[in-house]
Amino acid sequence: MQQSRVSGPETQAAPQWQLDTRDNASILTLSGTWLARTGNIPAFPENGLAKAHKGTQLSFDTAHITDWDTGLIAFLWDLKRVGHDADIALDMQSLPAPVRQLLQLLPDAPQDAPAPHAKRMPVLEKIGQSSISSLEEVGTVSELAALTAKGAFQAVRGRSRMRFVDILANTADAGPYALLIVGVVNFLIGAILAFVGAVELQKFAAGVYVASLVGIAMVREMAAVMTAIIMAGRTGGSYAARISTMQGNEEIDALNVFGITPSTYLILPAVLSLVITMPFLYLYGCLIGILGGFIVSISMLDLTPAGYFHQTFISFGVGQFVFGFVKSIVFGAFIGLTSCRIGLKAGRSAADVGIAATRAVVVGIVGVIAIDAIFAVLADVIGI
Amino acid sequence: MTDQPILSMQDVTLAFGPKIIQKNITLNVRKGSIFAVMGGSGCGKSTLLKSMIGLLRPTTGAYHVQGDNYWSGTEAERTEVNHRFGVLFQSGALWSSMTIGENVALPLQMFTDLKPPVIRRLVELKLGFVGMLQAIDLYPSEISGGMRKRAGLARAMALDPDILFFDEPSAGLDPITSARLDDLILNLRDGLGATIVIVSHELSSLFSIADDGIFLDAKTKIPIAHGSPRDLRDHCDEPQVHAFMHRERDEKGSN
Numbered sequence: 287m288q289q290s291r292v293s294g295p296e297t298q299a300a301p302q303w304q305l306d307t308r309d310n311a312s313i314l315t316l317s318g319t320w321l322a323r324t325g326n327i328p329a330f331p332e333n334g335l336a337k338a339h340k341g342t343q344l345s346f347d348t349a350h351i352t353d354w355d356t357g358l359i360a361f362l363w364d365l366k367r368v369g370h371d372a373d374i375a376l377d378m379q380s381l382p383a384p385v386r387q388l389l390q391l392l393p394d395a396p397q398d399a400p401a402p403h404a405k406r407m408p409v410l411e412k413i414g415q416s417s418i419s420s421l422e423e424v425g426t427v428s429e430l431a432a433l434t435a436k437g438a439f440q441a442v443r444g445r446s447r448m449r450f451v452d453i454l455a456n457t458a459d460a461g462p463y464a465l466l467i468v469g470v471v472n473f474l475i476g477a478i479l480a481f482v483g484a485v486e487l488q489k490f491a492a493g494v495y496v497a498s499l500v501g502i503a504m505v506r507e508m509a510a511v512m513t514a515i516i517m518a519g520r521t522g523g524s525y526a527a528r529i530s531t532m533q534g535n536e537e538i539d540a541l542n543v544f545g546i547t548p549s550t551y552l553i554l555p556a557v558l559s560l561v562i563t564m565p566f567l568y569l570y571g572c573l574i575g576i577l578g579g580f581i582v583s584i585s586m587l588d589l590t591p592a593g594y595f596h597q598t599f600i601s602f603g604v605g606q607f608v609f610g611f612v613k614s615i616v617f618g619a620f621i622g623l624t625s626c627r628i629g630l631k632a633g634r635s636a637a638d639v640g641i642a643a644t645r646a647v648v649v650g651i652v653g654v655i656a657i658d659a660i661f662a663v664l665a666d667v668i669g670i
Numbered sequence: 671m672t673d674q675p676i677l678s679m680q681d682v683t684l685a686f687g688p689k690i691i692q693k694n695i696t697l698n699v700r701k702g703s704i705f706a707v708m709g710g711s712g713c714g715k716s717t718l719l720k721s722m723i724g725l726l727r728p729t730t731g732a733y734h735v736q737g738d739n740y741w742s743g744t745e746a747e748r749t750e751v752n753h754r755f756g757v758l759f760q761s762g763a764l765w766s767s768m769t770i771g772e773n774v775a776l777p778l779q780m781f782t783d784l785k786p787p788v789i790r791r792l793v794e795l796k797l798g799f800v801g802m803l804q805a806i807d808l809y810p811s812e813i814s815g816g817m818r819k820r821a822g823l824a825r826a827m828a829l830d831p832d833i834l835f836f837d838e839p840s841a842g843l844d845p846i847t848s849a850r851l852d853d854l855i856l857n858l859r860d861g862l863g864a865t866i867v868i869v870s871h872e873l874s875s876l877f878s879i880a881d882d883g884i885f886l887d888a889k890t891k892i893p894i895a896h897g898s899p900r901d902l903r904d905h906c907d908e909p910q911v912h913a914f915m916h917r918e919r920d921e922k923g924s925n
Contacts, residue, residue, distance in 0.1 A: 322784075322792055322830060323782050323829075323830070325782070325783065325784045325788050327788070327791075329791075355830050355862075356792065356795055356796070356827075356830055356862070357792075359795060359861075360791055360795045363795060383860070384861045384862070384863060387857050387861040388857070388858075388861035388862070390857075391799045391800075391801070391861075392795070392798040392799065393798060393801075393803065534766075633811065634811045635767045635810070635811055636765070636766050637767030638766075
């Protein structure tokens with residue numbers, strides 16, 4: 287072992303080299319300590335062998351080297367490459383055997399590296415590229431939706447390969463386990479709405495309309511949207527992370543080889559469980575939100591409980607319930623599909639799993655709000 | 671150099687909670703040797719390796735690295751000792767979000783004060799040793815399994831360790847690539863003067879490179895033989911070892 291670990295670089299002689307060029311042979315004398323971690327290993331200059339004649343031999347005098355490790359090999363590798371270009375042979379026999387053995391592993395000439403990854407694209411090309419790929423993405427998600435729907439249809443007819451256990455596990459995760467967080471958020475939303483409404487409406491002695499405000503807001507918008515946002519963050523992110531990890535472990539490939547399509551085995555239970563649980567979570571959210579509003583109103587305003595509930599229930603019709611119900615089903619399907627799609631599309635590295643989870647949450651939240659806007663316009667057109 | 675072993679274990683027991691993996695392990699690894707940890711599947715080879723590189727604390731017994739008791743030191747002392755270890759994990763365990771070059775460079779960036787160009791030069795050198803220079807800017811997912819192993823080897827050598835640990839270096843490689851890897855390991859041992867501990871059940875490569883070893887038994891959970899694989903093949907009377915070394919089926923049906 288030629289390495290020493292006793293002394294710091296300051297106590298060691300610096301690595302030095304000296305080239306003696308003669309007519310038919312050259313001698314390179316090396317001395318000092320050649321340790322890589324000292325960081326002072328010299329580079330052999332490109333024109334270092336300019337004086338030596340072509341076709342001659344270069345031998346080494348290594349008697350004065352006190353200590354070496356791969357630092358010396360780094361220097362000799364430079365020399366080997368320069369020597370190769372200058373057509374000067376190295377007398378390997380004059381090197382110590384370990385050095386010779388390591389040096390022989392190294393190539394003479396630098397190999398062509400493959401093209402670097404990141405290419406800079408002109409702005410227009412970038413915009414075009416991203417538009418095309420996002421359009422393609424819409425197509426792929428629709429195709430996936432169609433496949434999943436087909437799978438669901440087959441499941442109804444009892445010919446699907448989906449396992450009941452999977453859907454049960456997914457549903458438990460997306461349903462009962464989400465009750466607490468959905469409840470807390472919706473309760474607070476209801477309470478905040480009531481609080482804001484009460485402050486304003488009290489000025490007009492219209493405190494009782496706080497009940498209508500909270501009721502309509504929760505049933506029509508807030509319960510569905512807030513629940514969807516929570517589920518996008520909670521369940522969508524986990525689907526994307528799970529599927530992209532499976533992708534990295536070649537588990538998806540294994541499924542495909544068996545002829546188990548990911549759309550029925552993975553995506554269908556995920557989407558179905560969200561489609562099943564979201565409407566219930568929405569109803570639950572409405573109820574809890576109204577309860578939140580009720581508690582704030584009762585404590586702040588001069589209202590009776592019966593009066594509050596009466597005002598709440600006359601403020602919205604069944605149509606608005608149905609509207610929120612349909613919305614939450616669409617949200618559930620959207621979150622399930624996009625997060626699974628993002629997981630399937632993800633790369634195979636650990637960082638890609640993180641990216642996939644982040645994207646699933648971002649796409650889920652932005653998408654839910656965008657779809658909600660479309661619904662708002664639709665509702666206006668058909669007059670709900 | 672004195673005859674003091676570079677790694678030694680005295681009466682070590684390895685266990686996960688109440689489940690004992692191996693007990694009564696006593697071994698000495700000589701400096702500059704290639705030490706093989708052998709045994710059938712599930713006998714605790716990888717667990718022994720884990721304990722040697724400091725990932726699993728033995729329940730009883732002592733582990734010495736060059737005479738110093740490894741587990742009685744502080745965390746910082748152990749990290750210091752670990753810098754003398756280079757580990758090649760079973761599937762390479764390259765950090766997948768970094769290129770091959772960055773993988774090799776990370777230990778150098780973290781534990782030395784070298785400047786980026788110097789690090790780049792050392793990274794090229796280490797990748798040159800294993801013949802992977804052309805893949806320096808590729809990601810682990812873009813190269814084959816054998817290349818990943820070699821890149822893992824280059825990373826294990828990043829800090830010029832004097833003890834290298836290999837977990838199944840030739841598993842999943844074709845015979846030619848595997849033989850080349852054996853040659854490479856021998857070359858590196860001779861060139862760097864490193865000590866190598868290798869976990870394997872690849873007989874051909876064990877016979878060609880290892881000069882000392884230990885044989886672990888899965889059933890009795892103790893080491894049943896010590897010596898180089900060639901010696902064990904030719905002179906060991908233990909039926910288990912004999913069967914392993916000669917690729918015989920266990921007729922008594924213990925497996």
